[in-house]
Every structure is written in structure tokens, then in C-alpha cells.
Amino acid sequence: MEIPAARDPVQAARDAFGDAILHVKHFRGETTLVVAAARLPELLGFFRASPGLVYNMLSDVSAVDYYPDDFGAAYDGSQSDYRPERYGVCYHILSMLYNRRLRIKAFAPADDPRLPSGTVVFPAANWLEREIADMMGIAFDDHPDPRRLLMPEDWHGHPHRRDYPLGKETVAFSFNVEEIHAHKPFAKD
Amino acid sequence: MAVAAPSQEASLEEQRRWEGNLEQLRGLVTERAVSGDTMLLNMGPHHPSTHGVLRLLLELDGEQIVTCLPDIGFLHTGIEKSIEDKSYEKAVPLTDRMDYLSPMSNNMAYAAAVEKLLDLDVPERGQIIRVVCLELARCASHLVWLGTHAIDMGAMSVLLYAFRERERILGMFEMLSGQRMMSSYIRPGGVWRDVPAEFLPTLKQFLADFPYKVDDYEALLTQNPIWKDRSQGVGVVEPDVALAYGMTGPALRGSGVNWDLRKAQPYSGYETYDFNVPLGEHGDVYDRYLIRIHEFRESLKILQQALARLERTQGPTRSENRKYCPPLRSELGQSMEAVIHHFKLWTYGYDAPDDEIYSAIESPRGEIGCYIHGTGANKPRRVHFKTPSFMHISALPVVSKGYLLADMVAIIGSVDIVLGDCDR
Numbered sequence: 001m002e003i004p005a006a007r008d009p010v011q012a013a014r015d016a017f018g019d020a021i022l023h024v025k026h027f028r029g030e031t032t033l034v035v036a037a038a039r040l041p042e043l044l045g046f047f048r049a050s051p052g053l054v055y056n057m058l059s060d061v062s063a064v065d066y067y068p069d070d071f072g073a074a075y076d077g078s079q080s081d082y083r084p085e086r087y088g089v090c091y092h093i094l095s096m097l098y099n100r101r102l103r104i105k106a107f108a109p110a111d112d113p114r115l116p117s118g119t120v121v122f123p124a125a126n127w128l129e130r131e132i133a134d135m136m137g138i139a140f141d142d143h144p145d146p147r148r149l150l151m152p153e154d155w156h157g158h159p160h161r162r163d164y165p166l167g168k169e170t171v172a173f174s175f176n177v178e179e180i181h182a183h184k185p186f187a188k189d
Numbered sequence: 190m191a192v193a194a195p196s197q198e199a200s201l202e203e204q205r206r207w208e209g210n211l212e213q214l215r216g217l218v219t220e221r222a223v224s225g226d227t228m229l230l231n232m233g234p235h236h237p238s239t240h241g242v243l244r245l246l247l248e249l250d251g252e253q254i255v256t257c258l259p260d261i262g263f264l265h266t267g268i269e270k271s272i273e274d275k276s277y278e279k280a281v282p283l284t285d286r287m288d289y290l291s292p293m294s295n296n297m298a299y300a301a302a303v304e305k306l307l308d309l310d311v312p313e314r315g316q317i318i319r320v321v322c323l324e325l326a327r328c329a330s331h332l333v334w335l336g337t338h339a340i341d342m343g344a345m346s347v348l349l350y351a352f353r354e355r356e357r358i359l360g361m362f363e364m365l366s367g368q369r370m371m372s373s374y375i376r377p378g379g380v381w382r383d384v385p386a387e388f389l390p391t392l393k394q395f396l397a398d399f400p401y402k403v404d405d406y407e408a409l410l411t412q413n414p415i416w417k418d419r420s421q422g423v424g425v426v427e428p429d430v431a432l433a434y435g436m437t438g439p440a441l442r443g444s445g446v447n448w449d450l451r452k453a454q455p456y457s458g459y460e461t462y463d464f465n466v467p468l469g470e471h472g473d474v475y476d477r478y479l480i481r482i483h484e485f486r487e488s489l490k491i492l493q494q495a496l497a498r499l500e501r502t503q504g505p506t507r508s509e510n511r512k513y514c515p516p517l518r519s520e521l522g523q524s525m526e527a528v529i530h531h532f533k534l535w536t537y538g539y540d541a542p543d544d545e546i547y548s549a550i551e552s553p554r555g556e557i558g559c560y561i562h563g564t565g566a567n568k569p570r571r572v573h574f575k576t577p578s579f580m581h582i583s584a585l586p587v588v589s590k591g592y593l594l595a596d597m598v599a600i601i602g603s604v605d606i607v608l609g610d611c612d613r
Contacts, residue, residue: 027544028305058431060547062560081544092547099453101278124435127583150612151263159270166274
């Protein structure tokens with residue numbers, strides 16, 4: 001069987017999706033495509049099934065929080081990066097046939113972060129997205145099983161957010177408990 | 190399946206019923222379980238054959254598994270979050286604690302990612318020592334897998350033999366790093382320090398003995414009719430299912446998919462070693478067992494070659510880029526420059542670019558990926574580990590569907606999960 005020649009993923013995506021490709025970045029030999037969030041599953045499906053691309057495996061889904069001031073209008077743009085919103089979610093896909101990786105990145109806004117789920121294309125995204133929904137608080141539409149994964153069901157807050165306190169907390173006594181609670185948005189409820 | 194608050198309408202009497210409130214499981218298990226036609230069984234988190242604190246909620250029709258709902262998070266230690274508060278070098282000891290059966294692989298996954306982010310090179314001798322550590326870790330991890338997998342299936346004595354050899358590997362790790370398990374030996378830029386003089390003879394002796402020990406394990410299990418009965422045709426994973434659910438490592442190769450990152454995307458000089466990647470045929474528990482047994486022999490081949498190279502190479506084991514790697518202790522007495530670098534690197538650390546990378550290595554269990562997003566300063570914005578156990582547990586419902594309850598134990602053992610690796 002003849003294997004179709006490898007296509008340039010950036011050019012192929014631009015040809016097929018045009019405006020949905022918002023930004024392209026190359027760093028340390030890795031390619032990142034920032035895409036419009038609404039068309040994410042469609043794009044993942046395109047990369048999985050198109051001849052010459054065949055990104056047949058989802059390696060990882062990871063999320064990053066650009067809090068407090070490295071995103072949106074406040075971001076000065078001096079770096080090569082592109083950060084229109086607070087949360088970025090990266091789908092790392094791998095093509096075993098052509099032995100290369102690609103990062104598809106979508107952004108979610110700070111208020112009501114929400115993305116369409118990639119589980120329909122890659123079943124492997126199920127738990128990876130659940131982890132992000134749990135730890136980063138980004139909701140995935142049409143996710144088959146949107147329960148919390150690592151944290152207890154009744155936990156408040158999302159620990160991997162950058163504004164979530166990381167230890168080193170003052171021990172609460174009756175004289176300072178009010179003051180501590182004023183600084184900890186998640187401890188009260 | 191943490192218990193949701195019982196609905197207000199349910200009467201007190203109803204809440205006290207021994208089976209609890211089944212309404213919360215609607216949609217996750219079949220309707221037959223809610224109506225009481227099938228049985229719900231809780232396996233773990235303290236069950237010895239779940240290999241740690243994994244809880245499985247099983248829906249059983251007789252002894253047949255209809256649905257399996259894994260529940261994880263009991264061993265969640267917030268490693269990814271803690272790393273956000275540490276400079277890059279100081280996060281290495283945390284990575285040891287993820288997959289506690291092969292800490293060296295975690296160190297390597299993290300170190301490789303930081304090196305990629307910084308564009309840092311590793312000297313040749315450092316790479317060779319890394320390969321030695323990684324392959325010894327692979328043997329040590331497979332030995333624990335072999336012993337526990339066998340004892341789960343009723344073969345008691347293999348555990349004792351496997352742990353006897355593992356002790357020798359841990360002894361060698363202690364020689365290298367001072368620690369048997371949490372070694373933190375592989376660090377960004379190379380390894381902590383050169384191997385001590387007594388390491389090479391010990392390794393040589395181990396390499397001379399170990400092939401016969403592998404033969405012993407095989408003599409106990411490979412042709413054993415009970416072992417074959419329990420494992421052949423059980424837990425079959427089709428290659429396309431394995432790929433769709435992101436399975437990697439021996440669990441993927443057991444289904445016949447030829448994918449090993451050591452061959453496909455070599456790191457640490459693996460492309461210069463001569464070794465084979467064993468592949469399975471049927472994708473069942475037995476094939477995954479055979480693959481790991483063959484991996485012992487392939488690891489030994491790599492170790493032999495690495496040992497020969499260690500004996501003839503000299504030179505630094507860690508990058509000499511003093512902006513990233515601290516100077517040797519011996520330099521501190523003679524060089525002001527060295528003192529400055531030492532002080533700077535152990536207090537502040539170093540800055541890494543405000544950008545993201547993903548790098549992956551082949552651990553004993555599969556692909557450990559590390560995603561790092563820097564801040565431009567000395568601490569990362571986000572570190573995420575994609576771990577093989579996490580993906581394998583998420584695939585358990587598909588792998589175990591339709592098999593018997595007793596097969597579940599074999600399936601869990603054969604995909605080789607570590608809960609520290611899964612929950613991080």
C-alpha cells in the first residue's frame with residue numbers, strides 16, 4: 001500500500017478552515033495552531049482523518065491559566081505568543097505514520113470558561129478533559145461524563161487555577177480567622 | 190462516585206436502605222442496575238489487587254462485568270500545583286513521587302522537558318548514565334509488576350524471586366544517588382554526579398546473573414497451564430481501541446502496534462543502541478506478559494552496550510553551562526565565579542522562556558509526557574504530566590467489558606498501573 005506524502009499541517013488547516021486558524025507559532029521545533037474554540041472538534045476530526053496528516057493519537061490535553069495579567073488587552077504582545085483570553089487548552093496530537101506532533105490550542109474566557117469536547121473524535125480525551133474541568137474549571141460541552149475526577153465531589157474551587165492559594169497558609173485562630181477568610185475566597189462556602 | 194447529597198424527597202427510611210441511593214448512578218450504569226437486575230460491587234480502594242488505591246464500581250451480571258466505573262484521586266498529592274511554586278531544579282524530587290516504581294523515568298521526563306524549554310545540551314557521558322538508569326528502572330519496575338501480577342493470579346513464589354533481584358537494582362540506585370527509591374538522580378542538564386567506582390563491577394555482576402533469573406521466571410510461568418488458562422484470551426484489546434483510548438507502552442505493543450518512543454523519537458542517545466521492540470499478537474493478558482519478559486532481555490542488551498561505553502568514556506556528566514547547572518563542589522574553593530553561580534542557582538534558580546513545550550519519553554508503563562509553560566522567570570506557569578497509568582485506567586471500562594470478575598484482577602495487573610502515577 002502506498003502511503004500518501006505528508007502534508008504541511010498549517011497549510012492544510014488554513015486551506016480547509018481559513019479564518020478558524022487564529023495564530024500559528026513555532027517554538028523549539030514544535031508547531032502550535034491556535035484555533036477558534038467553536039470549531040475545535042471539527043478540526044481534531046480533520047487532523048485525525050485527512051490523508052497526509054493522520055494524527056491518529058491524542059497524547060495529552062493540558063490547560064494553562066494566564067492569570068493575573070498575561071492575557072487579553074493587558075498582554076503587551078512583546079513575546080511571540082498569542083493570548084486573547086485567560087485559559088488556554090492544548091490538545092497534543094501525534095501522527096504515528098509521519099512521526100510528528102502538533103499542538104492545537106483553543107482559548108476560553110475568564111468568565112464562564114467553556115469549550116466543546118473533543119471526546120467524539122478521541123475517546124482518550126474523556127478523562128483528560130474531566131481532569132481539566134475538575135482542576136482548572138473549564139467546562140466541556142457535550143462531555144459524556146462531566147463529574148469531578150480527582151478532587152472530591154463536594155470540593156469548592158479549582159486547584160490548578162493560578163489564583164487558587166498554594167499552601168503556606170496562616171494557621172487560623174479565633175483572633176485571625178476573619179482576616180484569613182477575607183483572603184480565601186474558597187474556604188468559606 | 191462520591192455520594193451526592195440525597196434528594197430532599199427521599200424519605201429517611203429510603204436513605205437508610207443498604208444499597209444507598211441508586212438514582213445518582215443513572216446514566217453511568219445500565220438501567221438494569223438501577224432496577225436491581227444486576228449487582229453493583231465495590232472493588233477497592235483497599236483491595237490488594239487494585240495495585241494501590243484504585244476503587245472500581247463494578248456492575249455484574251452473575252460474574253460477568255457489564256460496566257466498570259473507576260474512581261481515582263485517592264492518591265492525589267497536588268504535585269503539578271506544587272511545582273508551580275518551585276524553581277525548575279527544585280521540582281525534581283517531586284517528580285520522583287509520581288510513579289514511585291520507576292522514579293528515574295519521571296526524573297527523565299521532567300529533565301528532558303526542561304532541557305527542551307531551555308535548549309540545553311547534555312554531555313555524552315551524562316546521556317550514557319541516563320540510559321543505564323532508565324533501563325535499570327525499567328527492569329526494577331517490571332520486576333514489581335511481574336511479582337504482583339503473578340501473586341494476584343495465584344503464583345505466590347514469583348514475588349519473592351522478583352523482589353530479590355529488585356533489591357539489587359535498588360542497591361545500585363543507592364550507590365548512584367544515596368537513595369534506594371526516590372533518587373532524584375537525573376536532573377536538567379545531565380545527572381547529579383558521576384557513577385562511583387564500585388558501581389561498574391556491581392552492574393557487571395548483575396548483568397552476568399540476571400539473564401538466568403529471567404529464565405527462572407519464565408520457567409515458572411510461561412508454559413504453566415494455569416497461568417495460560419488465566420491469561421490467554423483475557424482482556425483482549427484491539428489495536429484501534431488501544432490507540433483511540435491513548436494506551437501506550439507494553440499495553441499498546443501487546444496489541445501489535447509497533448510504537449516505542451525510544452525508537453520513534455529517540456532521546457538520550459537511544460538511536461545509537463542496538464535493541465528490538467517486542468510486539469504481541471493477540472492483545473491479551475498473556476501477550477502483555479510476554480512483552481515485558483522480552484523487554485527484560487532487550488534492556489539487558491542495552492545495559493551491556495551502555496556499560497561498555499561507560500568504561501571507555503570520560504568527561505563531564507552534566508552540562509557545563511553554568512547559567513543552568515551548578516558547578517562542582519570542588520570548584521567552589523578556587524573560583525569566585527563558581528561561588529557566584531552556586532549561590533545564584535541554589536537560591537533563585539534560572540529564568541526560562543515564557544513559552545510552552547511538550548516532551549515525552551518511554552517509561553516502563555508507556556509514554557510519560559511533560560508539558561511545561563514557563564513564565565519568563567524562575568518558576569513555571571504550568572507543569573502537566575500526562576502519565577500512562579492515567580490513560581490505562583481510563584481505558585479499563587473498555588478493556589474489561591464482558592470478562593469475568595476474576596479476570597478483572599488479571600487485566601488490572603497486565604496493564605501495569607501505579608496509582609501515584611495516575612493521580613499525581
